[in-house]
Amino acid sequence: MIKKQLIMEKALELFAKQGFEATTVQQITEYCGISKGAFYLSFKSKDELILALIDHHMMQFTSDIDYIVRKTNNENLLYEFYYAAFHSFHQHSDFAKILMKEQTQTFNEELIKKMHYYDRQTEKIILSMIERFYGEEIKQTKYDLMYCIKGFINTYSHLFLFYNVPLNLNLLSESLVEKTNLLARHTKLPFISEELIQVIKQPxxxxxxxxxxxxxxxxxxxxxxxxxxxxxxQLLKQQLLEPTLSPAIVKGLIENIQNHPHCKWTSYLLQSYYGF
Structure with missing residues (x-):
């Protein structure tokens, strides 16, 4: 196992027991069976390790749901989105539980910036999904609907994390599709306008x-x-430095990497950058 990966996995176990603040670098190195010097070759500090954990888990979650939204046909899109979101969340539930608890106790500026960044990525994915799925039907209420879907994910995730409610992915996904369709087709009065979105939109x-x-x-x-x-x-790197390839070829190169387990986030960043 790569030493950096070992440190992240073992540190996560300690954070789950003790929390971020109570866990020291000394405890992490002892638990990993490595020296402090070996730790600092991988991470400059405990805070950098925590941010690396956030990146790892949030990149996986974001790229998982983005892949589903891009590849699923319209008929099953909403169901597959909810199924993928909660399945991915369940896979990373140990870290999610730690993060939700820690956010109520710590105001680390970098941590908050990280979470805001990934939150905006999730919003972009949800918005693209509902625009494609409902079309003109939700033109006036799409931002309200996007925040409602985020609310569903956050609220039901709390049930599974803190109240040990059994997770039936099929039933949950079908139930949330029904609720989302009702909101999309019967909500007429928007609260969040295009103008308000421009005010709160981050650069x-x-x-x-x-x-x-x-x-x-x-x-x-x-x-x-x-x-x-x-x-x-290598070809995609060259394209970013000196653009010569057609959009079709660039898209094909991105498709070559998107199923590789270590390239999901790279694929997501490139698709967003090129607008695919």
Whole structure:
């Protein structure tokens, strides 16, 4: 196992028992069976480790639901979205439980910025889904509907995390599809207007920038063995630096990497950057 991955997995176990604040670097290194020097070769501080955990879990969640929204036909889109969202959430429930508890106790500025960033990515995915699924039917109420869907995900996730409600993914997804359809087809009075969205809309963050995407791609290239995915990443990097390829070829290269377990987030960033 890669040392960085080992540290993240073992630290997560300690954070689950003790919380972020009570867990020290010394405890993490002892639990991992490594020296402090080995820890600091992977992470500059405990805060950097916590942010890396947030990135890891939120990248997986965001890229999972984005993949479903992009690849599912309209007839099953809403059901598959809810199923994928709660299935992914369930897979990362240990970390989600820690994060929800810690956010009520800590006001780490970087942590809050991270969560806001991933929250905006989720909003973009939901909005693209409902625009495609309902079309003109929800033109005036789409932002209200997007926030209602986010509310469903947050509220029902709390039930599973803190009240041990049995998770029946099929029943839950069907139930939320029914509720969402009722809201979409019968809500007439919007609260959140286009103008209000422009006021609260955040500018592009560092994670969205071309430089950050290039950094992400280079890291993946260095980590991967020779393969069609690595070759595709090299061509995509060159395209960002010196655009020469047609949109169809770029889209094909992104499709080459999107199913690779270590390239999901890279694929998501590139699809968002190019508007695919």
């Amino acid at each position: 592009m963050t560092e994670e969205d920038s071309k430089e950050k995407i290039l950094e992400n791609i280079q890291k993946k290239i260095e980590e991967m063995e020779e393969s069609i995915e690595k070759e595709s990443l």
